[in-house]
Amino acid sequence: MTIVIETKDLCRYFGDSEETMVKAADHVNIEIEKGEFTAIIGPSGSGKTTVLHLMGGLDNPTSGEVELSGKNIAKMSGGELCDLRRDHIGFIFQSYNLIPVLSAEENIEYIMLLQGVKTSERKKRVKEMLALVGLSGLENRRPGKLSGGQQQRVAIARAMASRPDIILADEPTANLDSKTGIALLDVMKELNEAHDMTFVFSTHDEKIMSRASRLIHMRDGKVELDERK
Amino acid sequence: MLLIKLAFRNIFRQRRRSLLTALSLTGGYVLSVFSISMQDGSYANAIAFFTEDHSGHVQIHKDDYLDRAKIHKTIDNPNAIATILDKHPSIASYTTRVFAPALSYSDDGNTPVQLIGVDVLREKQTSRLYQKITDGNYFADSPNDDGYFSAMIGAGVANSLEVGLGDELILISQGADGSIANDIFIVSAIVGENNSPDKNTVFLPLSGAQSFLTMYGKVHQFSILLTDISDAREVATELQSSIPSLSVAPWQVVESSFYKTMQADREGNLVMLVIIGIIVFIGVLNTVLMSVLERSREFGVLKAMGSRPSKIVSMITLEVTMLSAMSIVLGLALAIPLTYWFSTAGIELPEPVDVGGIKMSRMTGLLTPTVFIIPMIGIFFAAIVVSIFPGLRAANVTPTAAMRSH
Secondary structure, three states: OOEEEEEEEEEEEEOOOOOOOEEEEEEEEEEEEOOOEEEEEOOOOOOHHHHHHHHOOOOOOOEEEEEEOOEEHHHOOHHHHHHHHHHHEEEEOOOOOOOOOOOHHHHHHHHHHHHOOOHHHHHHHHHHHHHHOOOOOOOOOOHHHOOHHHHHHHHHHHHHHOOOOEEEEEOOOOOOOHHHHHHHHHHHHHHHHHHOOEEEEEEOOHHHHOOOOEEEEEEOOEEEEEEEO | OHHHHHHHHHHHHHHHHHHHHHHHHHHHHHHHHHHHHHHHHHHHHHHHHHHHHHHOOEEEEOOOOOOOOOOOOOEOOHHHHHHHHHHOOOEEEEEEEEEEEEEEEEOOEEEEEEEEEEOHHHHHHHOOOHHHEEEEOOOOOOOOOOOOEEEEEEHHHHHHHOOOOOOEEEEEEEOOOOOEEEEEEEEEEEEOOOOOOOOOEEEEEHHHHHHHOOOOOOEOEEEEEEOOHHHHHHHHHHHHHHOOOOEEEEHHHHOHHHHHHHHHHHHHHHHHHHHHHHHHHHHHHHHHHHHHHHOHHHHHHHHHHOOOHHHHHHHHHHHHHHHHHHHHHHHHHHHHHHHHHHHHOOEEEEEEEEEOOEEEEEEOOOOOHHHHHHHHHHHHHHHHHHHHHHHHHHHOOOHHHHHHOO
C-alpha cells in the first residue's frame, strides 16, 4: 500500500519551562495509507487537533518529522508549506470556516483559483463537487443562508475540489446534531470509497468513530492504541 | 473576476463604514482638483496676461541685453531675423521694439519716462497695447504734416505733465551714437491708468523712435507670440540654434522672478495637498486596519487553504484600490461640473485687479485633464501605500491562532 502521510517521533511541546510544558504531541508515529478512512480519537486535550495541524503543515513540530508522499514537510519554508497545503491537503474545520461573502460555489472555486485552474474547469468541478455532497441547486447561497450541515458539506466539497492527496478534518461533526453528523460522515465515507480519497478526522463522538475503518486512540499526546477494523 | 467580486463584497460588508471612508476620499479628491484648478488657472491667467500684454512667449536680444540693458546692444539685422521667424510654423506673430530712458517735458513740468518704440502694425497683433488705450487713438507709423511723430503716453506721464490729446511732448535722451536726442512728439493717446505698470511709459512708432535715438534700422528686442505657449522652451531652443549670434529666451527666462515664485508657490501647494492626503489616508488606514482585524479568522482560513502571504496583501490592496476608484468616480461626478463652472463662470472678485493694465474682475480655474489626473494618481498611489501595512498584518496571521479567534 502507498503511504500518503507518515509521522516519525513527532513532538509538539508548548511552554518554556519543564514545570509549565505541555506535551501536545509526544513521539507520535503514525502511517496513513492511501484510501484509509481514519479517525483520531481521544478525550479533549489528548492532542488530536495538534497532530492534525502538524500533519497539515499548519504548525511546526518541536522535533520529529512529517512526511507527505515522501517529503519532509517539517523542514519546508512558509511559502513551500502554502503551496503544499494548496495542492496536496484538503482541510475541513469544526466551525466550517467558509468565506461569508462568497456563495457556496465561489467558496469551492476559490481554492482552484489559487491553484491556477482554468475557469471552465473550475466551473465543471464545482458542479461535480456540489452534486457529490448533495447540494446541487444551492450553489448561489451564501454560508449565512445554509444550515450547519449544508455548510460543512460545502467545506467537504471545497476540500475535495483541489484534488488533494489527503483530507484532514478536525472534529467535522462537533457543531452538528448527531443525525446531521452521521449523515455527513456517511457522505465522507462514500467519497472515500467511491474516489479512494484518504480521510483522517478527529472526533470524540462514539457514533461517529464507529464509521471509521481505523481508529488511532490518543491520550496525553501519545498514541495509546492503533486499531484497524 | 472572483478576486474582484470578493474585494467588492468585502468593501460592502460594512456599508456605513465604507461609505464614510469613500466620502472622505471623495472630499479629498474634489478639494485637490479644485485647488489645482484654481492655482493653475490663476497662474495661467497671469502668464497669459503678461505674455500677451508685453513680454510675448519668446524674446530675442543682443548678448546679455535682458540682464544689462544698454542702448548700444542692438540687433542690427532685424530683417534677416524676421525672415527666419516668418518661416517658423509655431509662431503666431512677432514685433520689434527699441527701449531707452528719457526725460519728458511739457509747459508745466518734466518727468523721467521709459521710452518704447514699437512696430505700429505688428505690435497690435502681438501685445495688448492697443486695448490699453483709455483715451485717444492708436498712433500712425509716419509723422504728421508738420513732420512730428505721434506718441502714446502713460496716464502717469499725462498727469505729471498735465498734457492731453493733441498736446506737444518734448523728449530728451541719449542717442545710440552718444549724441543728445531731443524732439517734439504729439500726444495721440493715453495708455492705462495712474496705477498701471505703463504709467510712466511713452510709446513711439518704431521709425520715430529709431530716428530719435539715431539707431536707424536697428532694434533691441523681438517679442514673439506662439500658437501654443507650452512650446516656448522648445521654440526658443530651435531659434537659438538658427540664430547663434543673438540670445533667445522663453518667457520663463524673461520673467524669471515670476516663474521662480510660481514654482515655489506650486511646491508649497503640493505640500499642502500632501498634508491633506495624509490626513485623509490616516482615516483610510484606520478603516482598513479595523476591517483586517475583524477578518483575522478568514485570513487564517485562506492561509490554511494555501493562499500565499503575497496573495493576501494583494487582496487587501485590491480592496483599498477599488474603494479609491469608486470614490474617484464619485469625485469626478462632482469635480467635473464644479471645475467646468469655475473655468467658465469663475468667481467674481469684490474689487477688480489691474494686471499689466488689464482689469481682472474674475478668478477662473483651469479645466485640463491634468487637473483631474494628478490627484487621481496621488490617491491610487497613497491607497497602495496605505494598504501595505494592514495587508502585511493580514498576511502574517498564524492560521491555527487566527482560526481560534472570533
